[in-house]
Amino acid sequence: MIVEASGLRKAFGSTVVLDDVDLKVEEGSVLALLGPNGAGKTTIVRILTTLSRPDRGRATIAGHDVVRESTTVRGMISLTGQYSAVDDEQTGRENLVMVGRLMHLGRRGARRRAMELLERFDLVEAKDRRVKGYSGGMRRRLDLAMSLVAAPRVIFLDEPTTGLDPASRTTMWAAITELVRAGTTVVLTTQYLEEADRLADRIVLLDRGRVAASGTADDLKAQVGGERLDLEFADPGELARAVDLLGGRGSVSGPERLVLGVASDGSADHLHRVLDDLRSAGVGVARVTSHRPTLDDVFLTLTAASRVLAPAAVPA
Amino acid sequence: MTTTAAVSPTHGGIANAVGDTLTLIGRSIRLTRRNTDTLVMSIVLPLLMMGLFVYVFGGAIDTGTAYINYVVPGIVLLCTGYGASSTAMSVANDMTSGMIDRLRSLPIRSSAVLTGHVTASVARNALATTIVILAAIAMGFRPTATHTEWALAAGLLLLYVLALSWLAAGLGVIARSVESASVLSFFMLFVPYLSSAFVPTDTMPSFLRGISEHQPITPVIETVRGLLTGTPIGDRGWVALGWAVGILLVAFAGSTWLYRHRTRG
CATH class of the missing domain: 3.40.50.300 (P-loop containing nucleotide triphosphate hydrolases)
Incomplete structure (x- = not known):
């Protein structure tokens, strides 16, 4: 070394x-x-x-x-x-x-x-x-x-x-x-x-x-989970409620995008569960995409996600 | 990479320390030479001040001799104040730029960078002082000094400039910005006015006379004046020497310590 x-x-x-x-x-x-x-x-x-x-x-x-x-x-x-x-x-x-x-x-x-x-x-x-x-x-x-x-x-x-x-x-x-x-x-x-x-x-x-x-970059991505679901919302209120609901499981990309990232194992089962949870709470999801985690996800998830969530979850 | 440094160089040791200091003196002198504004100011300003005092105020000041014979040492000391203040600014400029991290992460002694600045400062002052004295002679200054007295006066002035430059270097290290370095070093420009530089101290109110008699500049001025024009010196020569050596030792130790320990943020 x-x-x-x-x-x-x-x-x-x-x-x-x-x-x-x-x-x-x-x-x-x-x-x-x-x-x-x-x-x-x-x-x-x-x-x-x-x-x-x-x-x-x-x-x-x-x-x-x-x-x-x-x-x-x-x-x-x-x-x-x-x-x-x-x-x-x-x-x-x-x-x-x-x-x-x-x-x-x-x-x-x-x-x-x-x-x-x-x-x-x-x-x-x-x-x-x-x-x-x-x-x-x-x-x-x-x-x-x-x-x-x-x-x-x-x-x-x-x-x-x-x-x-x-x-x-x-x-x-x-x-x-x-x-x-x-x-x-x-x-x-x-x-x-x-x-x-x-x-x-x-x-x-x-x-x-x-x-x-x-x-390594791959190690870090693996720590965040095998797959990421990006849930996109139509308005900040929906996003805020989704954050409340999924709390620790997700991270918000930034105040300018109404997207909540959630770690996933990539199974259809998990996707169903997330969407069911949201639907039964009356939160509408505009789009869902699934992808391999990026370092962005690592960054947001591992550097005190709660702190990142706070400002975006309370939209003005 | 096509080539790497052929030999693996050694660091530390006296030879390197001397070489490093010379390299950095070269740097500071080059920077001074190219900073035309400062260079011109440090020569033109004392000349203007001398013209001002000799031709404008001088007629109204009675010193018992031609005023120019009285005022030249004062102008020279004023000139060292300006010189020192620009030294403080160039040190502060290093300290507040990224350059300081590069210099400090090199395998060189920490005093070398400041020694470079101080040496350039002394050289610039020596040049300015020589020009001022030549101009004074052209304006009617008539020194009576022997070769020995000239040498003693020059020696004392160099020592004093060296001390003041180290003090300025220390202020430059402390300063948070180039502007604050210029503010911190303002007293160096002001103190000469509270001395016997321009008027005899016995014309001042008594509290001020106390200050002006016991600050370092008055004994230096009186000594230089005595050496050049034959006015009485008394024991002021030793007092002047004591001040210069004292300031030099404290300022050198203080500046190099601060330079090593001062970090940004």
């Missing part, structure tokens, strides 16, 4: 942001930390990248403790944060060379490496322009390039595609896939289920500082 953490706990004042979190990442794999805002994803990344100390628990990168051997750890990892970490007033090349020098590649090594990365990230033409004139996509590419200067063994990406347009997002995904092919271990945080489903070998689902579930 190249990344191992056990019993991580962190509080800011009286707010507990991480509560007894365990993690394991196999070398060469991709781990996605998935969760809503405030779930503790960034705090985990900050601890693993030596930027923050855990109050309790310990974490190691390739066996080196992130607190006691922070310099060694920093030499093996890189971090691309949520905010672009580039100097606006330096050129793309100067930014890269600077990081190379600080990673102790030597003057020559740093220059050579900068040129390689400029080529690889399609920034050769812009190399001698100041970064403040770069487009958003170019900045993000430079940011990632700066993270790869010293060929890190583990690369941490904190919400790598938040705020990117679809084309830049696809480019970023391709870059990440290429990194993994070259043997780099990737730990990324994301709020996008699609991103986790697509990139990650394993997913850790976080909810309010705790691990709500973990495993």
Whole structure:
């Protein structure tokens, strides 16, 4: 295991942001930390990248403790944060060379490496322009390039595609896939289920500082049940009553869609039972569809479904 | 990936620490040089202030000598205040951008980034001070200093600027935003006015005189003035040195500690 953490706990004042979190990442794999805002994803990344100390628990990168051997750890990892970490007033090349020098590649090594990365990230033409004139996509590419200067063994990406347009997002995904092919271990945080489903070998689902579930995307989907029934309603009142009736068995997709998802074993029997329950309570169902669970279902079901249900179940 | 870094580099050690600091000094100087507004301001503003004091207010202030001979050390110190305030802002700019996480997750000493900023600050101040003094001489400033006295004055000013720059770096680390860094460092711009920079302290009301005689800037100014124009210094040279060294030690230790422990959010 190249990344191992056990019993991580962190509080800011009286707010507990991480509560007894365990993690394991196999070398060469991709781990996605998935969760809503405030779930503790960034705090985990900050601890693993030596930027923050855990109050309790310990974490190691390739066996080196992130607190006691922070310099060694920093030499093996890189971090691309949520905010672009580039100097606006330096050129793309100067930014890269600077990081190379600080990673102790030597003057020559740093220059050579900068040129390689400029080529690889399609920034050769812009190399001698100041970064403040770069487009958003170019900045993000430079940011990632700066993270790869010293060929890190583990690369941490904190919400790598938040705020990117679809084309830049696809480019970023391709870059990440290429990194993994070259043997780099990737730990990324994301709020996008699609991103986790697509990139990650394993997913850790976080909810309010705790691990709500973990495993492969398929494992997680299996936890939610073999099949999902989506019950669509004509008006919010019907939905609210259906939620009351089926309560713990379902999850609501969002306030804008009048859909209630219910775990099912896929049998006709179960479908009958659900519809009978609703009919005898006088709740009309507009449409029923059945599908394999998506990560959306996992997300909604496992991250405190009751909390998700509450606002949508009481329509204004 | 086509190529990886050929050798696996080593981290830590004195040679790397020196190299890292030089790299980051280079960065800060480059950033300073390209931040044209700040650079121009830090040179033009003291020149304007000097013109203002010498040609506008100076005629009404009696210091027993040509006013320009009196005011030059004050202008130089005012100039260091401006310099320090822009240093606080550039440190705050690092601290509030994503850059700080990148810098802090590199295998380098935590003081290297601040040392870069402080060195650039001292260099910028030295340049501004030299220009101010040359301009003053063109405007009629007639220092009587020997080579040794020039060297002592320059040495004291450099030490003071170094101390003030570390203090500014610490304020930059604490500040929640670039704007608040500029507010926090406002006192550095204001304190020179409450000293013997522009008027002799014996013209002030007694409570103010107490403040102005016992704040660090007055002894520094009086020492520099004495060295350059032959006014009496007394024991103020030692007081000035004590202040500068004291501020330097506290600010250096405080800033580097804060830099290591300050985290965003």
